[in-house]
Amino acid sequence: xxxxSIVTNWIHEWLLSLMPEGWAIFVECVAVGIGxxxxxxxxxxILIFMERKVCAAFQCRxxxxxxxPWGTIQVICDxxxxxxxxxxxxxxxxxxxxxxxxxxxxxxxxxxFACLPVSKGLExxxxxxxxxxxxxxxxxxxxxxxLAGWSSNNKFSIIGAMRSGAQIISYELxxxxxxxTMVVLAGTMQISEMVSGQASGWLIFTxxxxxxxxxxxxxxAGNAECNRGPFDLPEAESELTAGYHTEYxxxxxxxxxxxxxxxLFIVAAIAATVFLGGWxxxxxxxxxxxxxxxxxxxxxVWYFGKAFFVVFLMMWMRWSFPRLRIDQxxxxxxxxxxxxxxxxxxxxAVIVTLGWHF
Numbered sequence: 001x002x003x004x005s006i007v008t009n010w011i012h013e014w015l016l017s018l019m020p021e022g023w024a025i026f027v028e029c030v031a032v033g034i035g036x037x038x039x040x041x042x043x044x045x046i047l048i049f050m051e052r053k054v055c056a057a058f059q060c061r062x063x064x065x066x067x068x069p070w071g072t073i074q075v076i077c078d079x080x081x082x083x084x085x086x087x088x089x090x091x092x093x094x095x096x097x098x099x100x101x102x103x104x105x106x107x108x109x110x111x112x113f114a115c116l117p118v119s120k121g122l123e124x125x126x127x128x129x130x131x132x133x134x135x136x137x138x139x140x141x142x143x144x145x146x147l148a149g150w151s152s153n154n155k156f157s158i159i160g161a162m163r164s165g166a167q168i169i170s171y172e173l174x175x176x177x178x179x180x181t182m183v184v185l186a187g188t189m190q191i192s193e194m195v196s197g198q199a200s201g202w203l204i205f206t207x208x209x210x211x212x213x214x215x216x217x218x219x220x221a222g223n224a225e226c227n228r229g230p231f232d233l234p235e236a237e238s239e240l241t242a243g244y245h246t247e248y249x250x251x252x253x254x255x256x257x258x259x260x261x262x263x264l265f266i267v268a269a270i271a272a273t274v275f276l277g278g279w280x281x282x283x284x285x286x287x288x289x290x291x292x293x294x295x296x297x298x299x300x301v302w303y304f305g306k307a308f309f310v311v312f313l314m315m316w317m318r319w320s321f322p323r324l325r326i327d328q329x330x331x332x333x334x335x336x337x338x339x340x341x342x343x344x345x346x347x348x349a350v351i352v353t354l355g356w357h358f
Contacts, residue, residue: 002298005121032124036114040262047261049075050308051315058319082257087250090153097151102248102255104144109259109266111137116269117191119279119299130191131183134270135176138225141263142168145244148256152247160243163233163326168225170333175221177341178214181348182274185211195278200285202277208356210348215275217341222267223314224329226260230321231329268310272303276310279303 015024049064049072056063064071089095114124115134127133142165149161185207186194194203204211224231227243245256272278279299283291324332 002119003121004119008121036110036124040110040113040258043265044258044261045075045079047265047311048078050311051261054312054315055319058316082251082254085250085254087252090247092153093247094151094153097147098247099252101144101148101151102252102259104147105141105259106255108137108139108141108144109262111140112266113262115191116266117195117273117278118303122300123192126190126192128190131179131189131194131274134191135172135179138266139172141259148248149244152244154247157244157246160246164227164244166326167227167231167233167329170330171221171224171231171337174217174333174337174341175225177338177345178218178221179270179274181210181214181341181345182207184345184348184352187352191273191278195273195280198277198280200283202275202280202282204275207348208351210344210351211275213340213344214348215271217337217344218271218275219310219313219317221333221337222271223317224333226263226267226314228260228264228314229318230324232318232323233326233329264311264314265307268314269303269307271310272306276306277302278306 012024012028015027018024019027052071052074053063055061064074067074067077089098112134115126115130115137117123117126125133145164145168146161149157149159149164152158182203183189183194185203186197188194188197198206200206204215207214223229245253248256279302281291281294281297281299281302283294
């Protein structure tokens with residue numbers, strides 16, 4: 001498995017030979033930021049196209065077919081249209097908070113995105129408390145949603161924001177406990193070490209039934225945190241027009257739309273990192289030839305393959321179940337998922353203490 005830290009260290013040494021250390025670090029930060037923005041935009045285009053095609057398949061349709069081969073350029077045209085739309089600010093809004101809200105959503109998304117270990121040696125942020133930072137950074141997004149609803153001076157927006165705030169804050173508990181269950185199994189909160197520890201087996205396989213339960217709970221809670229069906233009540237078109245971003249237009253709305261799909265990828269990528277081994281290839285004990293072949297596949301291919309597999313599972317969930325009521329959404333979390341998550345966390349602690357895991 002190729003270690004990208006060799007390349008990054010070489011680039012760092014080369015920059016140090018050309019300029020002082022402070023300027024070298026500044027150039028590296030700018031380059032990393034541009035890289036994240038480009039990858040962010042590319043993934044958003046891929047995910048929007050994938051959503052349309054998956055939705056069409058579940059509804060026995062074809063999806064986009066006219067613009068470009070198999071409709072591949074349709075999303076690019078939609079992006080260009082969004083960039084040229086007029087940004088309209090309604091009367092009576094709190095302009096500072098109204099304009100700040102989309103950037104708060106993007107800030108949370110970017111911080112969380114920077115924690116993802118795409119391949120060996122290819123991480124932007126890697127702390128010894130990486131899981132804790134990741135959970136904290138992802139929680140900032142709800143602030144942007146509440147600001148958008150409150151500042152829009154619209155009853156539909158504030159109702160959508162209140163629903164979304166209650167839903168996201170609630171489901172963060174079960175999602176966090178599902179991840180903590182795997183932290184107990186891995187024995188570390190550093191994301192790179194958690195991935196490295198899955199070289200001999202992915203945690204979803206080595207953690208017995210509690211790992212599978214945590215994975216299912218995380219998928220349900222992840223869909224709810226992304227405000228996706230059947231948990232899309234904050235954006236219920238039949239009731240609230242568009243929910244908390246009803247009064248946004250142009251790229252103001254575009255930022256919310258972009259963040260929604262990137263949050264979908266981030267939730268899937270965290271699942272791939274914590275449960276499915278991250279960039280680690282599939283190894284089966286005793287099959288040395290098979291394992292050697294798997295090692296030839298680059299780490300980033302494994303990582304994105306696992307992430308898009310989880311994305312497909314979440315899209316499958318969205319287009320298979322009807323929308324829930326707000327009382328059903330909260331009852332599912334507080335009456336079922338939270339108690340199950342707490343018992344599952346305790347069960348994993350017992351399994352690790354007694355050494356019953358693989």
